[in-house]
Structure formats: C-alpha cells, structure tokens
Amino acid sequence: MAKAVIVLVALSLLLPAASGAAPRQVGSTKACLHTAQHEHEVCTAYVVNCALISLAPYYVFVRSANPARRKKVVGRLKSRYHDSALTLIRERTAWWPRGENRVGLPDINILSVKVDLSANQAILVTRESWQVTSSKGLDLYREDHQRHVIIMRRVPGLILHKWVVTAFR
Secondary structure, eight states: OHHHHHHHHHHHHHSOOOTTOOOOOOOOSOTTTTOOHHHHHHHHIIIIIIIIIIIHHHHHHTTOSOHHHHHHHHHHHHHHBOHHHHHHHHHHHTTOOSSOOEEOOOEEEEEEEEEEGGGTEEEEEEEEEEEEEOTTSOEEEEEEEEEEEEEEEEEOOSSSOEEEEEEEO
16 A cells, blocks of 8 residues: 555656646545456556556646647657547547646546456446646536546557557547
C-alpha cells in the first residue's frame, strides 16, 4: 500500500500544473492492488501510462498557447491511445477554449481485467471520476463514477511489451 501511495505522489509531480491551478486531489491508490500477473501489467499500463502520464497532461496543455507543450502532450497521447479511443479524446477536447486547464488527478477503480495474450488484447472495466476546468473556472469535462469498458492492445517489443488503448465506451 505504501508503494502505491509513493508511486502516485511521484506521478503527481510529473503532471505539470497550469498556473494558478487548484490543489490536486489524490486519485485511487488501490486501483491495481487486487490484480495478479498479466492483469496487473495491463492495469498498471492503463492507470499509470495511459491515464496519468498521457491523458491528464494532454487535458492540461492540449489548447495551450505554447506550441512546444501542445506538441509534447499530443505526441504522448498518440503513443498510448490509438484508433477510436484517440479520435474520441481529440473530439472531446476540440471545442475547449485556448489556454491551460486544471485537471484533478482522476479516481480510477478497476472493476475487472481480462487478458488474452494469444490475441494481444485486454478488456478492462473501470469506474472513473475526472474533472477538467478551464483557467477561468469553466467545467470542460467531468465524470463522476462513470463506468467504462476499455479495450487495450499489446504492442510487442524486443524487451518489454507496451499496452495501448484502442477503444473505450
């Protein structure tokens, strides 16, 4: 349990805050603790690599006036979200006003994980809470305990495999 808290605190330092951002709330620290073997690998890939390191910074800087920040977060997002998942996120943020946003750390609870290594696919069922507000306080995106079904694909590598989100609903 202490390791999970340390990891989330360390990850919160990786999420760049927009100027004047409200203090961040700590998300769920128990998201992947009840999984084993490949389920743990997929769960961690989704919560850490996809949600915390890719999606949350994207929400902060996707409409930033700084082109270098925009380019970095778009590249990071494209490395972890593919196909219809990437399209959905880009459509979700297309109308957001220019500027840097405030993003609270999400609360992500993994309800189930099914991994099929022979098909290089995993299906996660989650319950998530997210809050994104503009620098002027406008709610841009909010979910409260929303249930999602997430499809992930394993991308084989030479040493490690990478899991990417290909669809969610």
